[in-house]
Amino acid sequence: MNIKKKIQVARKVFAWVETNDDGKGMFVKVDKEDLLRAVDQNWLNLDGDRFRITKDHPEGGRILFIHNT
Numbered sequence: 001m002n003i004k005k006k007i008q009v010a011r012k013v014f015a016w017v018e019t020n021d022d023g024k025g026m027f028v029k030v031d032k033e034d035l036l037r038a039v040d041q042n043w044l045n046l047d048g049d050r051f052r053i054t055k056d057h058p059e060g061g062r063i064l065f066i067h068n069t
Contacts, residue, residue, distance in 0.1 A: 013030050014028060
């Protein structure tokens with residue numbers, strides 16, 4: 001599944017944000033439309049392996065987590 005499809009099928013999307021130099025951080029919720037627009041503008045610089053659907057939502061759909069590792 002490509003990056004855009006992963007975003008489209010996700011019910012919610014969260015991105016990892018590092019908050020210090022030790023690699024610690026948190027997941028923040030991102031807007032799917034904004035993320036799709038950013039993917040379109042930066043598709044040459046993206047690593048598809050970092051876009052992982054890691055959780056199925058009990059009410060249907062999936063939650064997508066984007067991590068930097």
